[in-house]
Amino acid sequence: MTYTAEVLVYLKEGVLDTQGKAVKQSLQRLGFQDLEDVRVGKYIQLRINAENEEAARARAKEMCVELLVNELIEEFDIKVVD
Amino acid sequence: MTYTAEVLVYLKEGVLDTQGKAVKQSLQRLGFQDLEDVRVGKYIQLRINAENEEAARARAKEMCVELLVNELIEEFDIKVVD
Numbered sequence: 001m002t003y004t005a006e007v008l009v010y011l012k013e014g015v016l017d018t019q020g021k022a023v024k025q026s027l028q029r030l031g032f033q034d035l036e037d038v039r040v041g042k043y044i045q046l047r048i049n050a051e052n053e054e055a056a057r058a059r060a061k062e063m064c065v066e067l068l069v070n071e072l073i074e075e076f077d078i079k080v081v082d
Numbered sequence: 083m084t085y086t087a088e089v090l091v092y093l094k095e096g097v098l099d100t101q102g103k104a105v106k107q108s109l110q111r112l113g114f115q116d117l118e119d120v121r122v123g124k125y126i127q128l129r130i131n132a133e134n135e136e137a138a139r140a141r142a143k144e145m146c147v148e149l150l151v152n153e154l155i156e157e158f159d160i161k162v163v164d
Contacts, residue, residue, distance in 0.1 A: 010127070023149075034132060036130065037128075037129040039127040040127075041127070043122070043124055045102075045120065045122075047118035048117055049118060063109055063114055066112055
């Protein structure tokens with residue numbers, strides 16, 4: 001069966017987010033003074049053939065560790081849906 | 083009070099995702115033959131000063147429409163947490 005793993009990749013706290021900073025400045029210049037902070041990460045949808053949900057999750061985790069995530073500076077969450 | 087709006091931005095179905103295609107090829111070359119498809123989007127965390135959750139959500143939506151999302155080719159979801 002094919003499962004969709006939704007992966008969120010985001011910078012660890014304390015890691016400077018230059019992209020987020022740029023977006024924040026742009027939004028504030030547009031008048032959004034109520035904006036305190038912006039952090040920008042990635043949202044990756046993986047369609048995986050697997051026996052079951054747990055196998056799909058394990059496989060998605062391997063993909064994160066091997067390629068998608070830089071664990072020195074990033075963290076990730078995985079949610080598996082059908 | 084300050085709320086966090088978690089925004090997912092992703093390409094509409096049918097829109098070619100060149101970044102996703104490149105990631106898919108890289109993962110398959112690493113041996114992930116069970117991977118069917120990859121789509122890459124953005125995960126944006128907005129810290130917003132607002133009266134309540136609904137006001138924070140409305141404000142996040144304005145930010146999406148005015149800057150963060152290209153509605154011709156992208157869609158978005160907003161989830162507000164404390």
